[in-house]
Amino acid sequence: MIPVTGVEGRSIAVLGLGRSGISAARAIRAGGGTPVCWDDGAEGRARAEGEGFETTDLTRSGAFEGVAELIVSPGIPHLYPRPHPVVAAALAASVPVDNDIGLFFRSVGVEGLPKVVAVTGSNGKSTTSALIAHILQEAGRPVQLAGNIGRGVLDIDLPGEGDVVVLELSSYQTELARALTPDVAVFTNLSPDHLDRHGGMGGYYAAKRRLFSEGGPDRAVIGVDEIEGQFLAGQMSEGAGDDRVIRVSVERRLPGPGWSVVARKGHLAEWRKGRQVGSIDLRAVKGLPGSHNHQNGCAAYAAARALGLSPKVIEAAFHSFGGLPHRSELVAERNGVRFVNDSKATNVDAAAKALQAFERIRWIVGGLGKEGGVAALEPYLGSVTKAYLIGHSAREFAVQLTSIPVEICEDMATAVDRAAAEAEPGETVLLAPAAASFDQYPDFEKRGEDFKRLVTELP
Incomplete structure (x- = not known):
């Protein structure tokens, strides 16, 4: 404590x-x-x-x-x-x-001198935070993981000099905390979410931005594949070569003399002063499937490098990382059909990334839909063989998904049974709800656990 x-x-x-x-x-x-x-x-x-x-x-x-x-x-x-x-x-x-995050920062600053890595963003926060902690642990550094993942931030052991605390922070936490002083701050990405709590997209972005503008981190790791990340990186740097900002992308090589970590076609590359200084073949890392996880890997790699770890140490830790439950989690493979639990895909952006990570998909989707429903997913449905709709928004989603076959199943048990019965070898039954869970489950974890239970009980 x-x-x-x-x-x-x-x-x-x-x-x-x-x-x-x-x-x-x-x-x-x-x-x-x-x-x-x-x-x-x-x-x-x-x-x-x-x-x-x-x-x-x-x-x-x-x-x-x-x-x-x-x-x-x-x-x-x-x-x-x-x-x-x-x-x-x-x-x-x-x-x-x-809030408790503000209490943590004002208390740790007095009681000890640990390094604090704080991770925020719309998607990938948990995987990125857990991966950073895993890398540090594998490197023999004393580390504790807390915040929006694992233990409450004030429940951890009092850290001392040389220790590292990795915090996953939601927008609810960064918006209210009166003290924010991380040594390394990470911004994964931004997509519409929790807009009612922040008065719109501008308020949502402002809540995330506080970790950087109020926190004044020594190093800022910023995903720049959205305009908000590009803007934030520009605000945090003094110029193109300012290596206090590490830019991250999974869409393009980033020009200029600055410090960047990019992943293209499954290959991570670190660039400094116009030269490549490190690389990892992410295709061989089983715990990080898909381009969205490659973005998480790039952000974690950058944070670990900011803490002084070598590329070889980081690469070795990547290969021993098992991933997190409910995030592109391979549950089972039965008769040539894979069953993947991505219950954490509670918004359209996260679901889009999951749909791009697999081929020939039997898609279980639905729950308590968010503003706009799933209409924005139309460009990502090329790999979907059929959608099985559950929850409160099932009929609304069915109206929006006009380019693929759909079946309204209402509940998870029916959806799993129907998808498993129709799936053929080489296909993936993917739970990526693109919706909140609160219509049928207390949280996304319980929804994912129900999916996993039903898969294990299939005849």
């Missing part, structure tokens, strides 16, 4: 008592503060009370008298589409609002 600094003798309100909220309350108490906890759900309040924390209804009048600040869990709106009533009350009372 990392005790929070600067809270001794102060009352700190904590809103939301899930993983990050409870860990924040523990860390505040360890730092000598008094957590005042609240959750809209009785289960969360009971969990906190079971650990001896005081719970107080923060929606009541006068609840913020004597409270120094409010710590908010990432799932709770603090600005758009409208602030949670407790957040609104704190702002009205001039009480600062922060």
